[in-house]
Amino acid sequence: MEAMQEADSDAKWDLRITRGAGARYLQIVEFIERAIGEGRLVAGDRVPPQRSLAKALGVDLTTVTRAYTEAKRRHLIDARGALGTFIAAPRAELARVVDMSMNVPPPPAGLDFQDLLRRGLSQVLLRSDPHLLMTYQLGGGSASDRAAGALWLGQIFRHTDTSRLVVLPGAQAALAALVLTRTRPGDAIVTEPLVYPGIRAAAARLGRRVITAKCDADGMLPDALEAASAAGATLAYLNPTAQNPTTHTMPASRREEIARAATRCDITLLEDDPYWLLTPAAPAPLAQFAPARTYYVSTLSKTLSPGLRTAYVLLPEGRGGDDLLAALRAFALMAAPMTAALATQWMHDGSAMQLLDGIRTEAFARCELARRWLSGIGQLPPSAIHAWHRLPDHWSTHQLTKAALAEDLRVTPSDAFWDGPGGPPNAIRISLGGVEDRAQLSQALRKLAALLERRPTPGPDLVV
Numbered sequence: 001m002e003a004m005q006e007a008d009s010d011a012k013w014d015l016r017i018t019r020g021a022g023a024r025y026l027q028i029v030e031f032i033e034r035a036i037g038e039g040r041l042v043a044g045d046r047v048p049p050q051r052s053l054a055k056a057l058g059v060d061l062t063t064v065t066r067a068y069t070e071a072k073r074r075h076l077i078d079a080r081g082a083l084g085t086f087i088a089a090p091r092a093e094l095a096r097v098v099d100m101s102m103n104v105p106p107p108p109a110g111l112d113f114q115d116l117l118r119r120g121l122s123q124v125l126l127r128s129d130p131h132l133l134m135t136y137q138l139g140g141g142s143a144s145d146r147a148a149g150a151l152w153l154g155q156i157f158r159h160t161d162t163s164r165l166v167v168l169p170g171a172q173a174a175l176a177a178l179v180l181t182r183t184r185p186g187d188a189i190v191t192e193p194l195v196y197p198g199i200r201a202a203a204a205r206l207g208r209r210v211i212t213a214k215c216d217a218d219g220m221l222p223d224a225l226e227a228a229s230a231a232g233a234t235l236a237y238l239n240p241t242a243q244n245p246t247t248h249t250m251p252a253s254r255r256e257e258i259a260r261a262a263t264r265c266d267i268t269l270l271e272d273d274p275y276w277l278l279t280p281a282a283p284a285p286l287a288q289f290a291p292a293r294t295y296y297v298s299t300l301s302k303t304l305s306p307g308l309r310t311a312y313v314l315l316p317e318g319r320g321g322d323d324l325l326a327a328l329r330a331f332a333l334m335a336a337p338m339t340a341a342l343a344t345q346w347m348h349d350g351s352a353m354q355l356l357d358g359i360r361t362e363a364f365a366r367c368e369l370a371r372r373w374l375s376g377i378g379q380l381p382p383s384a385i386h387a388w389h390r391l392p393d394h395w396s397t398h399q400l401t402k403a404a405l406a407e408d409l410r411v412t413p414s415d416a417f418w419d420g421p422g423g424p425p426n427a428i429r430i431s432l433g434g435v436e437d438r439a440q441l442s443q444a445l446r447k448l449a450a451l452l453e454r455r456p457t458p459g460p461d462l463v464v
Helices: 002-006 024-037 050-057 061-075 112-127 144-153 172-184 197-203 222-230 252-265 322-328 337-349 351-373 397-406 438-453
Strands: 077-079 085-087 166-170 188-191 209-212 233-238 268-272 294-301 313-314 386-390 427-431
Touching: 002 077, 024 061, 024 438, 050 061, 050 337, 061 077, 112 337, 112 351, 144 166, 144 294, 144 313, 144 337, 166 172, 172 197, 172 233, 172 268, 172 294, 172 313, 172 322, 188 197, 188 222, 197 209, 222 233, 222 252, 233 252, 337 351, 351 438, 397 427, 397 438
Parallel strands: 188 209, 188 233, 233 268, 268 294
Antiparallel strands: 077 085, 166 313, 294 313, 386 427
């Protein structure tokens, strides 16, 4: 092709436009971003002229112009006047730390998120009373909000009864309200030794204790759950799918055993399940095996956007949500009406599912990058937004996280999640979604891989 010949190498521009794979101009942008991340395009490579690329791809010139404009905005390409357009050099920004410590979903592939947000808010303002969007509302969500939650959870459960659904301002608020509702000061909450820090923080602030149950390769042991109950635990916290931080998924057989054990010892299950929709072939939730004693929490923060601050809580069969909402009013009162309305709008018009598909696609690509550059991540679900990396013996978690920060990389050490006996495993969690673009993530992972191969440098910590 003429456009391909004008590039440095035909193989570098093996781009094809695929019908149904998202906006055409974004397919071009994502090809450039992916090729940079994989090292097939490097700084200084010439980019095909717009007319040549449009002809080669069979698209109009406006599509390529829009793609190049977006690629420039993302700092992927650099126009040099009469010389042409080239792959841009990586940005060198002073004191810019690449943050791989916060778990958030990546930008969606194949979608213009700004346009999606603009259209969604426009529809919210068109269909809603502005006064209602800016005033106090009863907690738990409107009938429309709960119907939206039923659509979302309908991807997970065969049937979702809206009378069992409450809409809360994020998973952390839901966890804190449930701890207040289902336990009393001094009660114990049983967890696995490696556990989401948010539940520990809520327990500590509310005067509850956290005790840990023994685990094996499949997760929490049923007899350990019963032993914890005998020791005074009244609530069991579990994150059984793509667990944070290890990405381990509890198999269906163990979920059944945990459900039976919880029934025998009359303990309430709190199932925090933010990653189910990002985990292909995930087993049925614990709530399906023990529907009468499980509170199921599904947040949009890990699957769509933290800015939505929306979580759907499925109550146990036969239990109302009044006590939960009363507990919530002690510190959060309600979800922000504007963001709740946007989440509801996106659920009802299909944008949420479209956004989820784009995030799955991008997460899949980022997991491929993690597998390419890091040898110690072990089992990684195809569309995970974080990875668990065991360190070589010559690094401790303290040394590695400190050395990484010195190289402008932030990762999370295992002791941030550890609440068991003895010391935590020698590992770090690497979040894959928060880095702005794929090329930047690839560069950061390569830098981290090189750091892991080195040995710690001895010497004083003080630098004057």
